[in-house]
Amino acid sequence: MLDDAGAREAVVTAADRLFYARGIQAVGMDAVRAEAGISLKRIYALFPSKEDLVVAVLAGRTREWTDGVERAAAAASDPRDRILAVFDFLDAWFREDGFRGCAFINSFGELGATSPRIADAVFEHKDAFRRHVLRLVREAGLPDAVALQVVLLAEGAQTTAAIMRDADAARQARRAAEVLLAAEPAAG
Amino acid sequence: MLDDAGAREAVVTAADRLFYARGIQAVGMDAVRAEAGISLKRIYALFPSKEDLVVAVLAGRTREWTDGVERAAAAASDPRDRILAVFDFLDAWFREDGFRGCAFINSFGELGATSPRIADAVFEHKDAFRRHVLRLVREAGLPDAVALQVVLLAEGAQTTAAIMRDADAARQARRAAEVLLAAEPAAG
DNA sequence: CACGAGAGAGAACGACCGTTCTCTCCGCTC
DNA sequence: GAGCGGAGAGAACGGTCGTTCTCTCTCGTG
Numbered sequence: 541m542l543d544d545a546g547a548r549e550a551v552v553t554a555a556d557r558l559f560y561a562r563g564i565q566a567v568g569m570d571a572v573r574a575e576a577g578i579s580l581k582r583i584y585a586l587f588p589s590k591e592d593l594v595v596a597v598l599a600g601r602t603r604e605w606t607d608g609v610e611r612a613a614a615a616a617s618d619p620r621d622r623i624l625a626v627f628d629f630l631d632a633w634f635r636e637d638g639f640r641g642c643a644f645i646n647s648f649g650e651l652g653a654t655s656p657r658i659a660d661a662v663f664e665h666k667d668a669f670r671r672h673v674l675r676l677v678r679e680a681g682l683p684d685a686v687a688l689q690v691v692l693l694a695e696g697a698q699t700t701a702a703i704m705r706d707a708d709a710a711r712q713a714r715r716a717a718e719v720l721l722a723a724e725p726a727a728g
Numbered sequence: 729m730l731d732d733a734g735a736r737e738a739v740v741t742a743a744d745r746l747f748y749a750r751g752i753q754a755v756g757m758d759a760v761r762a763e764a765g766i767s768l769k770r771i772y773a774l775f776p777s778k779e780d781l782v783v784a785v786l787a788g789r790t791r792e793w794t795d796g797v798e799r800a801a802a803a804a805s806d807p808r809d810r811i812l813a814v815f816d817f818l819d820a821w822f823r824e825d826g827f828r829g830c831a832f833i834n835s836f837g838e839l840g841a842t843s844p845r846i847a848d849a850v851f852e853h854k855d856a857f858r859r860h861v862l863r864l865v866r867e868a869g870l871p872d873a874v875a876l877q878v879v880l881l882a883e884g885a886q887t888t889a890a891i892m893r894d895a896d897a898a899r900q901a902r903r904a905a906e907v908l909l910a911a912e913p914a915a916g
Numbered sequence: 917c918a919c920g921a922g923a924g925a926g927a928a929c930g931a932c933c934g935t936t937c938t939c940t941c942c943g944c945t946c
Numbered sequence: 947g948a949g950c951g952g953a954g955a956g957a958a959c960g961g962t963c964g965t966t967c968t969c970t971c972t973c974g975t976g
Binding site: 561562563565566640641644645646647648649650651652653654659662663666667670685688689691692693694695696697698699700702703704705709712713715716719720722723 | 835836837838847850883884885887888892911
């Protein structure tokens with residue numbers, strides 16, 4: 541039998557796939573059981589409630605997202621290119637099959653008003669991203685305000701790509717970010 | 729007794745308030761009945777299903793939003809200020825009590841995957857906004873691409889203001905938009 | 917006053933959901 | 947081989963939801 545860690549991962553992976561594709565409230569725990577191949581009893585032993593499972597799914601997505609943007613940034617050498625790498629990362633993501641927007645924005649829209657724990661998880665994720673961009677902006681010797689503006693472009697690209705089914709949103713956001721970075725004196 | 733038009737408006741207003749504050753699926757039709765003071769029988773005579781009611785609520789929001797941004801644009805005289813007026817409109821909205829993000833983005837996250845009609849209503853709303861900004865951008869003699877970038881900033885400001893509880897997002901977005909507009913030659 | 921159309925109140929219905937419980941079966945220990 | 951702890955399968959439970967139905971009352975008409 542799967543050990544607890546393996547079972548947790550199977551459940552989270554299955555729940556993530558279903559929640560992302562259909563929305564959280566549209567997926568019953570029995571569908572998670574079927575997708576994960578783990579009995580309901582075991583699932584509830586690992587996650588006391590559906591809300592706990594949702595939080596775990598979001599935590600997993602935060603980990604993946606953080607890895608992705610940091611790897612994308614590390615691949616570039618120029619400090620400004622490291623900032624712009626965020627948009628290349630988004631571009632690749634938008635073009636994936638089954639892309640349906642940012643899971644955090646979606647979860648917030650669905651459950652942010654009802655579940656403070658989920659609202660907090662979404663907040664934490666977005667704040668971690670803001671801090672990441674802020675660090676890159678400072679390394680490039682640019683003023684802090686630029687970081688927030690880059691974040692706004694990234695968030696806007698995600699919602700627009702999802703709703704308008706427009707994968708080019710990342711490219712447009714990158715172009716806008718290039719202008720914003722170029723408008724600042726190279727202080728660093 | 730209220731005529732059909734009055735009853736429709738009462739139901740839509742009540743549903744809008746509840747859906748926006750708590751999310752759509754978290755609000756039962758009985759809560760709408762209580763808030764509107766219209767019997768379930770009457771509600772179902774006016775709206776064949778909850779989905780129809782949601783679509784009607786979104787249509788009402790589109791009307792209000794369009795009025796708001798057009799009024800804000802009309803108040804400015806300089807073509808570029810008319811574009812930037814969008815962000816002043818957002819700024820005032822973000823500071824309202826009970827602001828909880830863009831109802832369309834929230835609805836899309838909650839039901840976009842399940843209900844094509846709702847996904848379409850959200851698409852239509854965002855596309856109308858894009859067309860509005862595009863018109864303003866052309867009137868200012870700026871290249872079309874600027875319109876999409878302004879839209880990205882506006883969308884990003886809405887999600888960020890909601891999730892981060894940061895009403896200043898509109899001001900940051902405005903500053904970024906100013907830079908983008910200034911970077912273009914004044915062709916008009 | 918008799919009566920019928922239509923309205924409101926709210927009970928009822930069938931489905932589903934999150935969560936728990938029961939039953940059965942398997943593998944280990946003596 | 948007997949007994950037992952723990953696991954899976956899935957039934958069961960209590961609650962809620964969208965939707966419909968029933969009952970009662972009112973009101974306008976003859």
